[in-house]
Amino acid sequence: MATPRDYYEVLGVARNAQPEEIKKAYKKLALANHPDRNPGDDDAIGRFKEASEAYEVLGDSEKRARYDRFGHAGVQGAGRGGGFSDVSDIFEAFGDVFGDLGGIFGGGSRRGGGRQSARQGDSLKVGLLITLEEAATGCTKEVEIRRRKLCSTCHGSGAAPGSVAESCDYCGGHGQVVQSQGFFRVQRTCPQCSGQGAVIRKKCKACRGTCKESATAQLDVRVPAGVDTGMRLCLRGEGEPSIEGGSAGDLYVEMAVKPHSIFRREGLDLICELPVSYTQATLGAEIEVPILQGRHQLTIPRGTQPGHVFQLRGMGIPDVNGRGQGDLLIQTSVEVPKKVTERQEELLREFAELEHAHVSPERKSFLDKIKDYFSGDD
Numbered sequence: 553m554a555t556p557r558d559y560y561e562v563l564g565v566a567r568n569a570q571p572e573e574i575k576k577a578y579k580k581l582a583l584a585n586h587p588d589r590n591p592g593d594d595d596a597i598g599r600f601k602e603a604s605e606a607y608e609v610l611g612d613s614e615k616r617a618r619y620d621r622f623g624h625a626g627v628q629g630a631g632r633g634g635g636f637s638d639v640s641d642i643f644e645a646f647g648d649v650f651g652d653l654g655g656i657f658g659g660g661s662r663r664g665g666g667r668q669s670a671r672q673g674d675s676l677k678v679g680l681l682i683t684l685e686e687a688a689t690g691c692t693k694e695v696e697i698r699r700r701k702l703c704s705t706c707h708g709s710g711a712a713p714g715s716v717a718e719s720c721d722y723c724g725g726h727g728q729v730v731q732s733q734g735f736f737r738v739q740r741t742c743p744q745c746s747g748q749g750a751v752i753r754k755k756c757k758a759c760r761g762t763c764k765e766s767a768t769a770q771l772d773v774r775v776p777a778g779v780d781t782g783m784r785l786c787l788r789g790e791g792e793p794s795i796e797g798g799s800a801g802d803l804y805v806e807m808a809v810k811p812h813s814i815f816r817r818e819g820l821d822l823i824c825e826l827p828v829s830y831t832q833a834t835l836g837a838e839i840e841v842p843i844l845q846g847r848h849q850l851t852i853p854r855g856t857q858p859g860h861v862f863q864l865r866g867m868g869i870p871d872v873n874g875r876g877q878g879d880l881l882i883q884t885s886v887e888v889p890k891k892v893t894e895r896q897e898e899l900l901r902e903f904a905e906l907e908h909a910h911v912s913p914e915r916k917s918f919l920d921k922i923k924d925y926f927s928g929d930d
């Protein structure tokens with residue numbers, strides 16, 4: 553593997569250049585040597601690739617720090633190793649830079665995280681409990697997570713301050729070793745440095761060479777309307793950082809919705825029990841019923857039967873993917889009073905008599921009682 557040119561030299565910037573300067577220098581070089589502008593010119597494509605490799609490292613603060621400390625050996629495992637295999641890889645990686653040029657160039661416009669060979673940071677998981685009202689409207693919640701960050705003593709290199717990772721003597725810093733197997737020569741990842749090309753002899757004391765330190769982070773989580781218990785939100789890049797210069801892991805937020813005192817959720821529908829009295833069910837009534845956002849005037853028609861379900865369309869939970877909204881289902885039950893006043897009992901018994909119903913306990917009929925009352929004997 554030929555030793556690559558110094559990346560600062562490639563981009564023509566000072567070692568202490570600001571990120572904006574580096575980006576600007578890369579844009580200029582990429583523009584001048586762009587394959588679309590230099591069709592068939594292999595030298596230009598070579599310069600374009602070289603500049604892109606340099607920018608891949610210097611344009612990323614973590615990789616740049618490793619490069620400053622360890623040189624090319626420090627970033628060998630972090631990038632694509634042998635650089636970009638073709639021009640479309642560059643568009644994939646730096647499309648956002650070209651996007652700034654006002655859409656002169658085609659190609660991808662997203663950073664292709666999955667194409668990097670560096671291992672992604674670990675993903676994290678956190679639980680989030682919200683109310684049914686919050687689930688119905690969506691909300692933003694602050695969560696605190698324990699998320700390690702790169703060690704502030706060694707800046708994620710794992711080497712003690714003042715010491716550097718030494719070029720691996722097993723593979724000569726290439727990260728790969730070639731072994732002969734009979735007639736074949738097989739290249740494989742160096743077992744001593746795991747492909748990093750460098751080994752750390754003096755470990756950082758602060759992190760014991762793990763490159764990370766514990767920390768907590770506060771995050772605002774936007775919860776979309778319609779979430780339900782068991783759903784998982786994924787926050788890309790909010791997991792742990794990668795110590796190999798790869799992309800950070802993801803944070804999974806596992807949702808739980810508190811049970812509600814009035815409403816039960818079934819899919820997108822809300823269900824609520826509404827006790828009505830015998831007289832309300834019989835004669836009809838206007839009743840104020842609870843809905844998730846307050847109150848609603850419900851008309852109970854005369855002769856409403858126990859168990860009847862009133863359907864309030866669109867007053868349920870919205871679909872989390874925006875496909876419609878559930879209903880509020882109000883299921884009536886007829887309440888039977890446990891105690892009645894004397895006067896109520898009189899009227900009920902009179903009513904029962906009109907219905908020719910047998911009421912218990914078997915007593916003298918209401919009319920008999922009235923008669924007895926006026927005649928004075930009991």
Ligand SMILES: [Zn+2]
Pocket residue numbers: 703704705706707708709710711756757758759760761762763764
């Ligand atoms: Zn450290």
Ligand SMILES: [Zn+2]
Pocket residue numbers: 720721722723724725726727728742743744745746747748749750
């Ligand atoms: Zn090695």
